[in-house]
Amino acid sequence: MSRSIKELILHYDPINESNIFTSGDIVEGRVVLEVTKEIKVNTFFVKFTGDANVHWTEKSGDDETTYSDHERYFKLKQYFIQESNKGQSEKNTTLVSGETYGPVIRPGSHVFPFRFQLPQQNMPASFEGQHGSVKYVLMVKLKRSWKPASSTCTEISFLPKNDGTNDHLLQPQSGTKDKKFKLFGSGKMSMAVTADKTGYMQGETIRVSVDIDNSSSRDVKLKYSLMQKQTFIAGRSTKRELKNIVKETKDHIPSGEKTKSVVDINLPRDLTATIENCRIIKLQYELKVYLDVSFASDPEVMFPVVILPPDQQCPPWQGPPGGFQPYPPPQPNLVPYPGGQPPAYSELYPNLNDPSALPYPGAAAGHFYPNPNAMVPVFCPTPSAPVYDPNQSTTKSSPNVTY
The missing domain is CATH 2.60.40.640 (Immunoglobulin-like)
Structure with missing residues (x-):
């Protein structure tokens, strides 16, 4: 070696x-x-x-x-x-x-x-x-x-x-859901949910308003979650993965009560932005607000959420x-x-093999390498690796070398 x-x-x-x-x-x-x-x-x-x-x-x-x-x-x-x-x-x-x-x-x-x-x-x-x-x-x-x-x-x-031109992502989203009980209870419950918008930047807060009318004989719990949906595509085949970003329980709503709740969901600052512009990978988010009912299906309202990159200036x-x-x-x-x-x-340039050689084609004697006017690569037979200055500021490195 x-x-x-x-x-x-x-x-x-x-x-x-x-x-x-x-x-x-x-x-x-x-x-x-x-x-x-x-x-x-x-x-x-x-x-x-x-x-x-x-x-x-x-x-x-x-x-x-x-x-x-x-x-x-x-x-x-x-x-x-x-x-x-x-x-x-x-x-x-x-x-x-x-x-x-x-x-x-x-x-x-x-x-x-x-x-x-x-x-x-x-x-x-x-x-x-x-x-x-x-x-x-x-x-x-x-x-x-x-x-x-x-x-x-x-x-x-x-x-x-983030060009800021997606005005439709700033519009609120609303949805409702009702549930009637025939088994394991009686009456019905209803839920109206409004999210303040659709698009959020990393680190922002999703604010959701929830109105609940529990006119049933069952107690319920208000829950919410933010899910990341990963879709991988190869030809006609797809592979999907789900990842919980946030999953929490908010309030307990007893039978016969009406409540109004405001849910704030803080988005992680390192959350990956939505990916819709890739042919083979899609990364999407879904907000779900639901009522947890024991031994019964849960009424739920779901909204798409778009995670935007932060505003950037060149x-x-x-x-x-x-x-x-x-x-x-x-x-x-x-x-x-x-x-x-x-x-x-x-x-x-003390490391040159032949200091007397002309530094680049067409150079005049007394001119130094590299050519200050060079803009197009020209193969130079004269060895000319630049000398490393240890005082030069550098940042990220990857030291793995294959010999």
């Missing part, structure tokens, strides 16, 4: 306190690579994908059937080192312009910056269920000849934008909204210039 790669870490920078991204946001960070000896690299890239996947197995006697499906939202890739004979066209992949480096990496720690922009499209929220998931993943991979590939990855949390540095554009990564500037003057070439 090769031990020449000591560390491969992927960092990205949060853009808000909740560390949640939305459509059009910039995701930028850096890959830190530490090697113990000189290595020659065939391909080195960071990839950003958004995917939904479902998978489950069903048994019938001795037979076993597996169901699965996949939906892709985007695939972006930025190369640090790319094989010279590899074309710029990759199926279903958007290649992001950025600085490229030579194939030989000297011993030491090196940092490679990357930058992506999430597409401006309607994508589902991040979700992890028993039979499927929606994930947005950053992955870095390094390939060498006759060696196993080294890779590591990390997920980002994504929420779609940070000013993210640029104006619009169609998706692959932003080039920032040019590395990893070594400070004392007094504002650039140091000698050999001091700026």
Whole structure:
């Protein structure tokens, strides 16, 4: 097993306190690579994908059937080192312009910056269920000849934008239910339920008003629940799971009494937003208000509930909204210039094999690598891994490396 790669870490920078991204946001960070000896690299890239996947197995006697499906939202890739004979066209992949480096990496720690922009499209929220998931993943991979590939990855949390245009979700919902007793009691009971609206943001409170007329010979209890309904779809087959978010008992209503109650249901701040915009996964919520009657069916009123992402504002540095554009990564500037003057070439990049080599095609003597005007990837045969600055601020990492 090769031990020449000591560390491969992927960092990205949060853009808000909740560390949640939305459509059009910039995701930028850096890959830190530490090697113990000189290595020659065939391909080195960071990839950003958004995917939904479902998978489950069903048994019938001795037979076993597996169901699965996949939906892709985007695939972006930025190369640090790319094989010279590899074309710029990759199926279903958007290649992001950025600085490229030579194939030989000297011993030491090196940092490679990357930058992506999430597409401006309607994508589902991040979700992890028993039979499927929606994930947005950053992955870095390094390939060498006759060696196993080294890779590591990390997920980002994504929420779609709340554009505030769903006015119908602000309208109240109302329903009634009556029940007559013929067995185990006499008389009837009725219930009128009103929810203040349909759509709620994470962390909001659902307010429900309940009028109950218990003109029966039975005592009852007022109960309510909020259920999460997960539906996984593969072709014509579906798999469903139910999960209780809230389930509580409110009041005891004796026989012959009338009551008015107000129920407040506090929604968790980390509750997954409703998913209706995915072909293979649906995530829905249902509010149920009911009267618990012993040894009899329970009268109940049910409402759909839509969980919305919180209001989001694009940070000013993210640029104006619009169609998706692959932003080039920032040019590395990893070594400070004392007094504002650039140091000698050999001091700026001490890990280069040949400091006298021209840093990029067409460079004039005395110019420093990387090219400050470079916007399109150009394969450079000169080794040029940037030097790692340990004082640089980084955030999230995933240190798992395959050698």
